[in-house]
Amino acid sequence: MELKNDLVLRAARGEDIERYPVWLMRQAGRILPEYRAVRASLSGFKELVETPARAAEVTVQPVDLLGVDAAIIFSDILVVPEAMGLTYEMVEAKGPYFEKTIKSEEDLKYVEFDFDVEDRLGYVLEAIKLTNQELDGRVPLIGFAGAPWTIFCYMIEGQGSKTFSESRKMLYQNPTLAHELLTRITNVTIQYLKAQVKAGAHMLQVFDSWAGILGIEQYAEFGLKYLDKISNALNEVPLTIFSKGAVMSLPEVTKLNCNTIGLDWNMDVAQVRKLVGETRTLQGNLDPCALYGSHSEIEAATNKMLDSFTSKRHIVNLGHGVYPDIDPNKVKTFINTVKNYEFK
């Protein structure tokens, strides 16, 4: 199916674009009353993730309602550890919780690494197919997965953490087990991302949400090493790597075989461009809290960010997922400001 709007793909590849493409992390979600209506008709977050028709429905909503230049499949990075055998619950106002965690070699008995990804994660692949049917080529569909390091952290801690000291402890006390687990997560993740492309994803993003908690040497050894494997295994569609918080590792992130690097809101675009150079597209990075401002303030903040761009190698986004209490009309102002921006 031919895409009517492929701006985001061209920007990722460094090709010419007429204007900057724009989408938002967590655009399919609680900011939209239409999403909340779907969510309320189901038992919870997980039922929505696991029901392809409904997941597809909420994936398409922001394309219809907000006018973004890309859809991102409604899912969660934790479907991967769950497929491996670690079931999670999504606890309201608290986040994910895993009953079983990995603390030693023995705990690997809880985990399966050899299984048919297309079968066990078939519900995501089905949601991708249905979404593309509904989108009918209007915009590209982004598939995604968590980075091995971030998935590893959830498998060790069983939940979010301020310090992730259990995960980091293992890097010192049992690096062999850490590497074994990371290698296996990486293999499953590669299969999963390939399956998403086969099902119809036009672009991929890998979220390394906890990249910033490691120093540069440990991130090179336990994070980037596996992102390198992933990025070399996936060459069919553009790939975005979002190593959240890893400012000091950006020069190393740039060496990955990816098209686009995601930026946090607290990273300075001009400084990052100097570190990264012109061979990669940058994605981001308006402060999500800027959308709490008035319409004219949002317009000003967005234009200021766009003015700071020194090339066309940008995909506009927030520097973090959109916060649930943001007024969708404010999101529209952000999107429309990007669409109306003219290259100088």
Add this chain to the structure above:
Amino acid sequence: MELKNDLVLRAARGEDIERYPVWLMRQAGRILPEYRAVRASLSGFKELVETPARAAEVTVQPVDLLGVDAAIIFSDILVVPEAMGLTYEMVEAKGPYFEKTIKSEEDLKYVEFDFDVEDRLGYVLEAIKLTNQELDGRVPLIGFAGAPWTIFCYMIEGQGSKTFSESRKMLYQNPTLAHELLTRITNVTIQYLKAQVKAGAHMLQVFDSWAGILGIEQYAEFGLKYLDKISNALNEVPLTIFSKGAVMSLPEVTKLNCNTIGLDWNMDVAQVRKLVGETRTLQGNLDPCALYGSHSEIEAATNKMLDSFTSKRHIVNLGHGVYPDIDPNKVKTFINTVKNYEFK
């Protein structure tokens, strides 16, 4: 009283030292069985903070038991908002919780800014005096406070947060109120730090734990502006600023009128030295999780860090508070490795 060991003060001022001084953030705390015994004899954390004789006792423990080159008064940054009228509870395994928070001008009625700091925070000042009596000049005593931005975050959120989006929202929706509150927090903090020096603190540290959640422009406006006021108001003793996570703002932090800059464990010392130059002492920054390694691994990691230092302007510490489940003998290995290190 003359100090028998003033290494940490000389290192802060950039004077000559025979070896690097070393202490640990949270050294007076749960890692020590002797601390846990004192804590168990009281009703809770707050009683310990508010009972000068016991606070002094646990402040001195790591000097006796671990051999650190400085003591840091056992207290909490939240004594300041509490003195202003916002009472907090320390919830086990969760952290601080404030019942009242500031969301609008109207909520300022809960807060008092004009009061006698020496009276209301007299228990901290008394603990400082008692500690110095017990230390008898063995090592310097460090006083501390939270940075205005970090205290502001607690006053707005009422607890820790992943995103601090309520605090950041106010910067967009009501910057006037934000500046008013920050100005008032700053004034109280200056009085409080001056009172600590008067009571006997030989050195001061300001903790900006949430510096890293702001972009560089907002951190300049809502963070550094007030740290600048504080650092200009305090010239009697060496001052350390720890702007946690604010890698991109380090060149601006360096412009503050302080002696020492604290570093996280995930900051690369060599890269930071390039950004900061040689006019400031750097404090840190071994990964606290390195202390989960074996004694020989701790020795190797510590020596590696020391080898990366290119000058004497360093105070050795971890890059974060020591984690509560670390074996005190491992801490001793860290400390002794620093003490045995010979300048090349």
